[in-house]
Amino acid sequence: MSTIHKGALVVGQIVETGRNGRAVITRVHDRSNKDSVIELVGEGAIVRLGNAAFDLVYFSGERSRFVSECIIRGGLPWIVHTEVVTEAVLENLKKSADDKERQDAEAKAREDAAFALEKSRLQEAPEYKHLKKVADNKGKCEAATVSSNIRAELKKAFPGVKFSVKKLSFDCVQISWTDGPIKTEVEAISDKYEDGHFNSMEDIYEYNTSPFNVVYGGVKYVTTRRDYSDELLEKGIVQARKQFGKDLVPEDCNAEMYRSGALSKLSREYFMYGFETELRRIIAQIKA
Structure with missing residues (x-):
């Protein structure tokens, strides 16, 4: 095993990344120079790398296509192993990846069909007949529709309680009130208006738009603040x-x-x- 492999990378060679694990090269794209080269200066400073691109199949069944040699050769988190698998092993890995892609496509088709069916149901759902639809917002910011709908739902669920529902930006709505219901009761209504959640581990916002969001609106963040008398x-x-x-x-x-x-x-x-x-x-x- 070596993190610096100066010879040309070939079909069947094992590479590894910390995120996805081991993979095998299944195809080499557009190598204009057969001898991929790495030149080092001093303490491992890379000044020139190979110029090929590779298709990979992972032992987990995933695939990556057109991965630049600069990425693979660039060191951590990639490792270039010296081992080359047999043709039989390579074919088994490719078959497993084909099976996984087919299963994933079938699952995606089922999810899309269920999404469309739920969206159609929500369009005429009697429990939401008092809400505004995104399709009817006439060019207004979607957060305005979300604010209006949350306000209507809270008024219906907690009559007599005064809520302040404000659009703080195009993707954030804030709900505040004094006394009244506890936060979890309000969030049971408001949470469905969020388009996803923030992944603090990877520092990104992950969208998970629901059929409800498509019909009645969604924003990135809905915050709640309960004040006390x-x-x-x-x-x-x-x-x-x-x-x-x-x-x-x-x-x-x-x-x-x-x-x-x-x-x-x-x-x-x-x-x-x-x-x-x-x-x-x-x-x-x-x-x-």
């Missing part, structure tokens, strides 16, 4: 006192102390992050 804060303090006792939650604790930040220093010897954090956790579960 003094009355709800006092109710939470009373509940905390019953749970932890007067020594940890004295009688003089009140909403004003919460808003000033004074409760963050209370009973630190018992509450790792202070009583204020514990109180927020308690209040977050109280429906008002």
Whole structure:
């Protein structure tokens, strides 16, 4: 095994990448110079690489096409192995990849059919007859349609509660309210208006647009913020006192102390992050 293979890469040769694992070269494209060359200067600085491109089949059944030799030869995360598989092994890998591609295509066709069927159902769904459709927004920003629909759904689900639903940008809507339902109840309605989610591991936004988004709108982000009245804060303090006792939650604790930040220093010897954090956790579960 070698990360620097100076000879020409050939069909059947094993290469490896940290992300997808081992693969075998199945085809070489447009090699104008039969002797692929790597030149090094000093501590491994690469100044010239081969100019071919390769089709690969992975042991996992995946395929890559037209992978530049510059990428494969460029070092980590790629490794060029010296081993070359037999023709029989290569044919088995190609057959497995063909089978996987066929299965994936069949699965995609089923998913597309189910998506189209659900989209058609939602167009006439009686439970959403009070919502606006993207097709009827007459050139308005889709976030405006989403804001309007969320507002309508919340009004229907929680009559008497005043919600503020604002379009912060073309791809973000914010919901805020005081007391009323807890956040999970509101998010049970609002979450379906998100087009996907942010993948913090890879630092990218991954879209997963649903049939509902196509019909009634979707944005990248829907945020929620529940504020608390003094009355709800006092109710939470009373509940905390019953749970932890007067020594940890004295009688003089009140909403004003919460808003000033004074409760963050209370009973630190018992509450790792202070009583204020514990109180927020308690209040977050109280429906008002």
